[in-house]
Amino acid sequence: MSQxxxxxxxxxxxxxxxxxxxxxxxxxEEIRFMTEALEDxxxxxxxxNILKEDIFNPQDIVxxxxxxxxxTDQAAFFNFARELVWxxxxxxxxxxxxxxxxxxxxxxxxxxxxxxxxxxxxxxxxDDRNFSGSxxxxxxxxxxxxxxxxxxxxxxxxxxxxGNI
Numbered sequence: 001m002s003q004x005x006x007x008x009x010x011x012x013x014x015x016x017x018x019x020x021x022x023x024x025x026x027x028x029e030e031i032r033f034m035t036e037a038l039e040d041x042x043x044x045x046x047x048x049n050i051l052k053e054d055i056f057n058p059q060d061i062v063x064x065x066x067x068x069x070x071x072t073d074q075a076a077f078f079n080f081a082r083e084l085v086w087x088x089x090x091x092x093x094x095x096x097x098x099x100x101x102x103x104x105x106x107x108x109x110x111x112x113x114x115x116x117x118x119x120x121x122x123x124x125x126x127d128d129r130n131f132s133g134s135x136x137x138x139x140x141x142x143x144x145x146x147x148x149x150x151x152x153x154x155x156x157x158x159x160x161x162x163g164n165i
Contacts, residue, residue, distance in 0.1 A: 003042060004042055004044065005041055005042055005043050005044070005047060006070070006073075007067075007069070008067075008068050008069040008070040008073045009070070009073050010043070010047050011064055011065075011067035011068045011069075011073075012068045012073045012074070012076060012077045012080075013037060013041075013043075013051060014050070014051065014054055014059060014064040014067075015061055015064035015065040015068060015077055015081075015102075016034075016037075016077065016080050016081060016084060017034055017051060017054040017055060017059070018054065018058055018059040018060065018061035018064050019061055019081050019084055019085065019095070019098065020033070020034060020055075020084060021058035021061075022061065022085075022092070022094045022095045022098050023090075023092040023094045023095055024094070026055070027087070029087040030084065030087055031055065033083075033084055033087055034051070034055050035055075037051075038051055038052065061098055061102070062098075062101065062102070062105070065077065065102050065105065066105070077102075078099075078102075078103070081099065081102075085099065
C-alpha cells in the first residue's frame with residue numbers, strides 16, 4: 001500500500017489501542033489485533049513507534065478520540081472498537097462506559113449536513129407529503145404546510161442531544 005495513514009486515521013488507531021486498556025487487562029487477542037494493524041497498515045516509522053509504545057502504555061482514550069477529525073474515521077473507530085471489546089469474549093463495564101462516553105461525543109460533534117454530502121445523498125423537501133404524528137415535531141415546515149425529511153431528521157437529532165428522546 002502506497003497510501004499514507006492520515007493524522008485522523010492515526011488518532012483513530014491510537015484511540016483503539018487505548019481502548020484495549022479500558023478494562024485494565026490487555027489480552028493476547030487484543031495484542032494480536034494491534035500488531036496485525038501495525039503490520040497491515042502503511043504507518044510511517046514514527047507512527048509505528050508511537051503505536052508500539054501505546055500497546056504497553058495506555059493513553060487517554062477520550063483525548064485520542066477527540067483528535068479524530070474525519071467523521072468517516074470516527075465511524076470506523078466504532079466499527080473496530082466493537083470488534084476489539086468483544087475479541088476477548090467479555091464486554092466489561094469499563095469498556096461499556098467508555099463506549100457510551102465516546103458515542104455521546106460523536107453524536108454531539110456530527111454535522112449531519114456534511115455527512116449527508118459526503119455520502120452523496122440529498123434530502124429533498126417532500127412538499128407533496130405531509131408527515132404527522134407525535135414523533136415528528138420539527139420547528140420548521142415546508143411551504144406547502146407539510147414537514148420535509150430534512151427537518152424531521154434535524155428534529156430528532158436536536159431532541160436526542162437535549163435528552164428529550
